[in-house]
């Protein structure tokens with residue numbers, strides 16, 4: 001089983017345009033971890049293999065010091081080479097079952113489900129550790145991502161897996177996402193486009209973390225109410 005404790009709360013995702021070199025990446029990631037970040041995704045859609053491996057290892061070392069889990073976007077082989085905690089896979093990326101085979105049963109493997117309960121069901125059956133839905137709000141980082149509505153989170157509670165909300169998430173969106181059933185919120189610009197990632201993470205945490213027990217209660221309560 002993956003570290004379930006890490007699969008709640010704020011999930012920061014790096015961005016190569018915002019963090020242009022190793023120093024900026026390291027400084028911003030460390031600042032976010034000093035703010036209490038426990039889950040970080042390394043996402044660089046343009047890195048060549050040697051840059052990707054160097055930066056993934058740099059983040060893996062940093063994560064060790066701060067007890068943060070590192071997830072690699074798209075690339076299970078890179079996750080293995082960097083000794084990361086897991087990988088995030090979209091619908092055009094590698095097959096989840098193959099990634100599980102490569103990374104082992106303890107790895108965290110996340111799956112993009114857009115706004116689809118069918119994709120969520122397939123991911124759950126294939127052994128996903130969490131299900132990601134979005135984009136919920138307009139995103140400067142990925143404006144073309146297909147949009148999702150909050151109800152999908154309520155319906156997805158049936159899978160009893162951690163649910164990630166992504167896309168344009170600002171602090172003011174957190175109460176409605178938590179109430180709908182998100183156990184994690186994935187954020188790029190709200191953290192890494194800010195002057196101080198530490199302060200940004202603290203702001204998100206202060207709003208989102210107190211809602212988490214309420215969220216689980218609501219999710220269980222909803223499930224129970226539907227089954228009686």
Ligand SMILES: Cc1ncc(COP(=O)(O)OP(=O)(O)O)c(N)n1
Pocket residue numbers: 011013041043073074088089090091092093110112132133164166186
């Ligand atoms: C937590 C999380 N959710 C969704 C995504 C998007 O993944 P994908 O659809 O594969 O798109 P790219 O990120 O690869 O452009 C994600 N990375 N993380």
Ligand SMILES: Cc1nc(C(=O)O)sc1CCOP(=O)(O)O
Pocket residue numbers: 112114133134135136138139140141142145146166167168169186187188189190
């Ligand atoms: C990488 C990504 N995937 C999305 C999806 O909906 O699948 S939205 C997104 C970008 C999230 O960045 P920001 O917090 O800056 O909007």
Ligand SMILES: [Mg+2]
Pocket residue numbers: 073074088089090091093
């Ligand atoms: Mg992808």
